[in-house]
Amino acid sequence: EAGVAQSPRYKIIEKRQSVAFWCNPISGHATLYWYQQILGQGPKLLIQFQNNGVVDDSQLPKDRFSAERLKGVDSTLKIQPAKLEDSAVYLCASSSLAGENEQFFGPGTRLTVL
Amino acid sequence: KNQVEQSPQSLIILEGKNCTLQCNYTVSPFSNLRWYKQDTGRGPVSLTIMTFSENTKSNGRYTATLDADTKQSSLHITASQLSDSASYICVVSAGGYNKLIFGAGTRLAVHP
Numbered sequence: 001e002a003g004v005a006q007s008p009r010y011k012i013i014e015k016r017q018s019v020a021f022w023c024n025p026i027s028g029h030a031t032l033y034w035y036q037q038i039l040g041q042g043p044k045l046l047i048q049f050q051n052n053g054v055v056d057d058s059q060l061p062k063d064r065f066s067a068e069r070l071k072g073v074d075s076t077l078k079i080q081p082a083k084l085e086d087s088a089v090y091l092c093a094s095s096s097l098a099g100e101n102e103q104f105f106g107p108g109t110r111l112t113v114l
Numbered sequence: 115k116n117q118v119e120q121s122p123q124s125l126i127i128l129e130g131k132n133c134t135l136q137c138n139y140t141v142s143p144f145s146n147l148r149w150y151k152q153d154t155g156r157g158p159v160s161l162t163i164m165t166f167s168e169n170t171k172s173n174g175r176y177t178a179t180l181d182a183d184t185k186q187s188s189l190h191i192t193a194s195q196l197s198d199s200a201s202y203i204c205v206v207s208a209g210g211y212n213k214l215i216f217g218a219g220t221r222l223a224v225h226p
Contacts, residue, residue: 042203042216056213091157103214105157
């Protein structure tokens with residue numbers, strides 16, 4: 001079974017530029033999550049999708065971050081414009097159902113904002 | 115406020131030695147607790163899951179314990195190997211919609 005795929009793996013941009021990350025979850029997984037992991041900290045949930053609907057985006061900085069999962073499969077996370085403090089690893093995870101199911105994580109995208 | 119605290123922040127041990135990592139949580143309603151291993155440059159991978167009624171669970175050289183009364187968990191690693199070098203993250207599920215509360219992790223380094 002293929003795991004969660006993310007691209008790119010690394011991205012370096014200057015502040016005020018825009019950037020987009022892509023995630024393809026495990027086939028058949030209805031729930032998709034985007035996390036931000038700052039160095040030395042645990043992941044922080046940015047947004048959770050159930051199919052193509054948003055379940056929780058309470059910690060998403062909506063003035064600069066946006067995410068979509070239009071067909072209920074893959075998803076993109078965008079930052080526009082980026083700030084220095086956005087430097088982090090962005091992890092995508094998926095699970096088969098909302099509830100007490102294991103989340104499977106992708107390798108992450110390491111973003112550096114200069 | 116839902117919180118998960120882990121200790122120590124970092125740990126260095128020699129290959130072959132045992133170690134124990136700690137996790138304290140204040141999460142309500144509690145659903146389950148997982149320990150994840152995160153290798154450098156990779157996403158976290160689940161090692162164990164424990165529900166309210168479970169006190170201990172093993173996965174090879176990894177043994178997790180849970181005390182739901184004191185809201186504490188530990189992860190014991192036996193006969194450590196170099197490949198155990200990683201961050202170990204305690205994650206508590208706050209019932210419904212699989213909302214996970216992450217600890218900051220313990221960074222373990224196993225030296226030869």
